[in-house]
Amino acid sequence: MNKIxxxxxxxxxxxxxxxxxxxxxxxxxxxxxxxxxxxxxNIDVSIFTPLILTSLFIPxxxxxxxxxxxxxxxxxxxxxxxxxxxxxxxxxxxxxxxKIFFILATVSFILGWMILIIANPITxxxxxxxxxxxxxxxxxxxxxxxxxxxxxxxxxxxxxxQRIISAAKPNGYNLIDVSIFHLDSKSxxxxxxxxxxxxxxxxKWILNDVKILTPIDGIxxxxxxDNYQIESIYTFEKINSLFxxxxxxxxxxxxxxxxxxxxxxYNKEFLNQSLHSMLSLPFFLFLMTSxxxxxxxxxxxxxxxxxxxxxxxxxxxxxxYFKDLSLALGQxxxxxxxxxxxxxxxxxxxxxxxxxxxxxxx
Numbered sequence: 001m002n003k004i005x006x007x008x009x010x011x012x013x014x015x016x017x018x019x020x021x022x023x024x025x026x027x028x029x030x031x032x033x034x035x036x037x038x039x040x041x042n043i044d045v046s047i048f049t050p051l052i053l054t055s056l057f058i059p060x061x062x063x064x065x066x067x068x069x070x071x072x073x074x075x076x077x078x079x080x081x082x083x084x085x086x087x088x089x090x091x092x093x094x095x096x097x098x099k100i101f102f103i104l105a106t107v108s109f110i111l112g113w114m115i116l117i118i119a120n121p122i123t124x125x126x127x128x129x130x131x132x133x134x135x136x137x138x139x140x141x142x143x144x145x146x147x148x149x150x151x152x153x154x155x156x157x158x159x160x161x162q163r164i165i166s167a168a169k170p171n172g173y174n175l176i177d178v179s180i181f182h183l184d185s186k187s188x189x190x191x192x193x194x195x196x197x198x199x200x201x202x203x204k205w206i207l208n209d210v211k212i213l214t215p216i217d218g219i220x221x222x223x224x225x226d227n228y229q230i231e232s233i234y235t236f237e238k239i240n241s242l243f244x245x246x247x248x249x250x251x252x253x254x255x256x257x258x259x260x261x262x263x264x265x266y267n268k269e270f271l272n273q274s275l276h277s278m279l280s281l282p283f284f285l286f287l288m289t290s291x292x293x294x295x296x297x298x299x300x301x302x303x304x305x306x307x308x309x310x311x312x313x314x315x316x317x318x319x320x321y322f323k324d325l326s327l328a329l330g331q332x333x334x335x336x337x338x339x340x341x342x343x344x345x346x347x348x349x350x351x352x353x354x355x356x357x358x359x360x361x362x
Contacts, residue, residue, distance in 0.1 A: 005093060009103055013077050017111070020073040021062060028058040039134070053133060056126040063115055063123055067284045068316040070108050074292035075312045077104075082296060101293040101356060108289040112282025116251040120278070124250035131248060151177075156233055161190065163232075173201040173236050180230070189215055193228065200236045204229055251278045269337055273330075276341040287348040291315070294355035319344065 036050035062069070081087045090100060152175065154165040162183040167175035180193040196209035210228040213220045254261070254275050262268060295311065323344050330340025 002093075005090060005095060006103065009090075009100065010107060012081075013074075013104055013107060016077040016080075017070065017073045020069050020076070024062055024065065024069055025058055028061055029054050032057055032061075053130055056130040059119070059123040060127045063120065063281075066112075066115060066281070067288045068320070070111070070285045071288035071292050071316060072309070072312050074104060074108070074289045075296055075309065078292060078296040087297070097293070097297045098356065101290065101297065104293070105286045105289040108285040109282050112285040116278055116281060121250040121252055124248055124253070128248045154232075154234060162187065165232075167198070170236075171197075174199050178207065191215075192220075193230070195228070200232070200234065203232055203235055205232055249274055251275075254278070269331075273327075273337055273341060276338050280342055280345050283345050284348075287345065287352055290352035290356060291348065294352060319348075322347075 032054045033050060036054050040050050078087075081090070087100075091097075151169055152165075152167045154163075156163050156165075162185075164181045164183070166179045168177035170176070175198045176196075178193075178195040178198045180195070182190040182192075184190055192213040193207065194211040194213070195207035198208070199206040207228040207230065208226065210225050212223045212225070212228070214223070215221075254271065258271060258275070261271060292312070326335075326340045326343040329335045330337040335343070
């Protein structure tokens with residue numbers, strides 16, 4: 001009998017979660033499709049291109065809002081078994097509120113790890129393809145930044161000239177081993193600037209230990225100087241922000257290649273924030289199921305589902321803004337960044353611990 005009851009809880013809970021994921025996916029497709037159509041309205045592409053890109057984008061969004069999907073689906077499932085008297089039947093067979101809660105919360109916790117280990121590598125690959133495809137169609141294609149195994153590459157137009165910049169790697173506010181090519185409208189070389197390092201904190205880059213090569217009558221003449229300045233549309237903050245896309249970096253890649261990514265020039269704070277944000281997901285799912293249990297399992301009386309769903313939506317919005325506020329405090333240095341990532345989990349843990357003890361007494 002215990003196995004039958006366990007299978008009933010597991011099957012119906014997972015079914016409810018799947019339905020909510022499907023609903024969220026459909027809403028996401030509808031909303032994002034308009035944005036993609038607006039982007040491609042003046043570009044000659046197939047009608048299927050916006051739909052395909054939308055389909056690639058939504059799964060990563062689903063993972064980001066998975067705590068709220070789990071919360072709402074948990075509330076719906078518990079309200080349903082309470083209103084149809086299944087909860088009372090479960091109690092007759094020895095299943096307390098605490099036992100039901102632990103079964104559902106543990107399932108949510110395991111789902112969190114499955115998302116990180118199985119789903120996240122797939123969605124990160126989809127996000128990379130999405131970003132790459134969108135950049136190929138970008139109307140601002142004259143200004144590009146890419147970072148790969150060959151280092152950092154920047155293309156920009158400046159004062160009717162083309163500028164191509166390469167650097168071995170970033171190091172704080174500096175770029176190391178910088179080469180700058182200035183080309184005319186016909187892609188002929190105007191000058192080449194080689195620098196040991198360049199400070200890019202501001203739009204006015206400061207180059208150190210500089211060698212300037214200029215072609216005169218087909219011969220490159222060399223000029224050396226200790227310091228040299230150039231104007232660029234890019235700053236350290238702007239370049240750094242272009243690579244702060246959590247969706248394109250998978251959990252497994254981050255864990256396995258953390259030191260490699262760090263040595264390649266990725267910002268340590270960004271990597272730590274990404275890693276701890278992902279690690280907190282299973283615990284967040286566990287706690288959101290706990291919160292749903294506290295709200296719905298404190299009585300056996302029938303109730304209006306709509307009232308609880310509205311309450312659930314309000315709580316989801318508040319949690320969303322609390323997470324954003326906590327991260328903002330961490331990113332601005334008000335509190336340690338890692339603490340900022342885990343603060344919502346810690347706060348929710350304290351609240352749910354007291355609440356779970358209360359529902360166990362009923």
